[in-house]
Amino acid sequence: MSDDRVRLRDLLRGVASTLPDFAITQRGLWNLIRFKPDTPLSIGLRYEQLAASTPAQIALRFEDRAWTYAELNAWANRIAHTLAARGVTRGQAVALLFENRAEALACALAVVKLGAIAAMLNPQQRGEVLAHSIGLVDARAIVVGEECRAALESTAHHPQAGSALPFWWDGEGEPPAGYRPLRGEAALAPADNPPQTAQIRLREPCFYIFTSGTTGLPKASRMTHYRWMRSLAGVGQLAVRMHRDDVLYCPLPLYHNNALTVSWSAVLSAGATLALGRKFSASRFWDEIRRYDATAFCYIGELCRYLLNQPARPDDREHRVRLVIGNGLRAELWDRFQQRFGIGRICEFYGASEANLAFVNGFGLARTAGFCPMPFAIVEFDAAHELPRRGADGHLVRVAKGGVGLLITEITERAPFDGYTDKKASEAKLLRDVFKRGDCWFNSGDLVRGQGWGHIQFVDRVGDTFRWKGENVATTEVEGALNHFPGVTEAVVYGVQLPDCDGRAGMAALTLDTAFDGAALARHLSERLPAYAVPLFVRLRRAQETTATFKFRKVELKQQGYDPAQIDEPLYVLRDRARGYEPFDAAAYAEIRRGALRF
Known part of the structure; x- marks a missing residue:
């Protein structure tokens, strides 16, 4: 059977698999049609509708606490009234600096209920980078969780530095000097829905989401209510198709769209429950899934790799997860991940914080980023x-x-x-x-x-693909081949410049759980990759550096290249494919620089 016929067969089977959820997909299609930028609708209004129709349904679980839709709506309302009383109005930005916890979500909901914009700061940032992020959004106020005080005070945007911004403190006890007590003031505020919420239209901005800064200082992308509600309809209702009794576990940070938009909107599309994790832990992940009795979770591709790298356990399939939603699950991991953990449906999607469209695998097909109409x-x-x-x-x-x-x-x-x-x-x-x-x-x-x-x-x-020997080398395909080699736990591939050569030569930074066998690795790669795609250099690392959302940091690796003077980790070079990768030192580096060693 031809590849086209196989894909068509699988697609038809996937379409048929959606029939039990026909009512949900019908609502999703209708919402995609009726949602227009000028429609009077917003995240806050959707939340108010759920609080009115299913007030006792559990909306959020975090650690040992739980809130119903009515309780979380009232909590957010009190915060919204508190911020409004101090001058926060529609269209203004409020910067939120929290680690993952329930208060962060309540504050975000409060801000968007006012028609203001929640700027979701990254608590891993410090100093110049965090100050740059705050400066991008022209914040009217800053709300900081007590766990993030040191991060904020590494910038000039804090009370002791003389900043004129109002600063709100969310923590136990009395706030430090210069901070207003958010919990104390909100406890005295009314719990009714703010009148501003009903006036918001979909085209208005709701969040600022920051790029990860892997290639420079972060940029703040605008997320509108329109895009968020289209995610609710297109991803949540058409593809994920959660039910009210579902529980989605989210260990990803709320300043990332996978959590704040994709996961939260999928939950709100059904009036289901969001179980928020404080942070991702590969060793405790499945214990957390069982703790919340989760039926779904969100992922980023490297999260799946970390889970696969954990030792197999007898209880790997002892859970109720029936679907997962995320992006970046690589083709070489897809089947292994699905089979080992018994995942029924993988809703891989493709999108970006600033992108105007998204693709989503709504039909349960293997190894695809999905469909876009x-x-x-x-x-x-x-x-x-x-x-x-x-x-x-x-x-x-x-x-x-x-x-x-x-x-x-x-x-x-x-x-x-x-x-x-x-x-x-x-x-x-x-x-x-x-x-x-x-x-x-x-x-x-x-x-x-x-x-x-x-x-x-x-x-x-695009920045990762490089050209060598007149051919384009896709780093993900080389990484896929490396990850099939025994002992490789993580592989990062990038291009490095050689003297008097067009394009860039391949280099791989590897973490291993066994001894390095350069000859075996060269044979393995030569069997699976075209000659031009086989990396010339290998660097062994104790651990890879990643962003808070598990993206590998390549900037520093590219800058250091293959120069032994800048690297205190083992380096290898592929001089002869028959001998395999051999140790690379300063003498060999000098040979390359003077043109005595060529490839």
């Missing part, structure tokens, strides 16, 4: 110059069926681009005159493979 295209990409390729007519060129190229999505009234707070950064993400004069498309910055029937598979980030 809105206009998108996959176009040819010049990796050497990191630009989409234009044809003789000046327009972009679509790749052939099944080919890999740059994903772009058309910007329309129904799929707007909300951009960043920085207008220059926003404009840099746009492509104009793409297929006809005057059109405008969003540049995703990602290379994908078209799978047919509106589905795509993620291949690589």
Whole structure:
């Protein structure tokens, strides 16, 4: 049977599998049709509707506590009235600095109920980076959890530094000098719904979500109520299809859209329960799942790898999880993860904080980032110059069926681009005159493979793909081959510059749980990769550095390259494929620099 027929067969089976949830998908389709940017609707209004219709339903669980929809709505209302009494109004930003806990979600809900914007700061940031993030959003006030005081006070944005901003303290006991007691003042505020909530329209911003800063200082992307509610309909109702008795466990940080938008909107699409984890722990993950009796959880791809790297346990399948939702689950891990832990349905999605469209695997197909019904295209990409390729007519060129190229999505009234707070950064993400004069498309910055029937598979980030020996090397594919080698627990691949060479040579930073066998690794990679894609250098690391959302940090690795003077970890080079990877030292580095050693 041809690949096309197999995909069509699997797609039809996937469509048939949605029939038991037909009523849910019907609501999702209707909501996608009726939600328009000027519709008077918002996150806060959706919450108020649930609090009125199912007041006793558990909305949130955190550690040993639980809140019903009525209780959490009233809690958020008291905070909203408190902030409003001190001058917070519609359209203003309130910066929230918390680790994961229930108070962070209550404050975020309170802010958006006022028509204000919750700027979700990253508590892992310090000093210049955190100060930069705060400065991007022109905050009207800052609410800080007691656990984040040191982070805030590493910047100039705190009371002792003489900042004129109002600072709110969420913690036990009396707040430090210069901070207002949020808990104390909110306890005295009314619990009724703020009148501002009913006036908000979908096009208005609700959150500022910050990029991770893996390639520079963070940018603040705008999230509107429109995009959030479209996630509720398109991801939550059409793809995830949760029921009221479901419990979704979320150990990801609330300043990340996987938690705040995808997970929370999926829960609110059904009036289900969100079980919030303080932080992700691979060793305690399944104990937490059982503790909350979760039926679903959200993930990022590396989270799945960490779970697979844990020793197998007899109770790996002793849970009630029937579906998971997330992004970045690599093809080489998909089947192993699903089979080991007995996961019924994987709702992989593709999207970004600033993107105007999303793809979601709503039909339970294996190894796909999903489907999108809105206009998108996959176009040819010049990796050497990191630009989409234009044809003789000046327009972009679509790749052939099944080919890999740059994903772009058309910007329309129904799929707007909300951009960043920085207008220059926003404009840099746009492509104009793409297929006809005057059109405008969003540049995703990602290379994908078209799978047919509106589905795509993620291949690589544009900045990660490099060119060597006249060929494009996708780091994710090389990492996939490395991760199949016994003993490799984590692999990070990137390109490094060699003297007098076009393009970049491959280098892999590996963490191992066994001794390194350079000859065996070279044989393994040569059997699975084209010659140009086999890394020339290997660096062994005790641990990989990641962002708070488990993305590998490659900036420092690329800067250090293969220079032994900058690296205090073992280095290896592939001089001869028959001998495999051999130790690399300062003498060999000098040979490369003077041109005596070439590849």
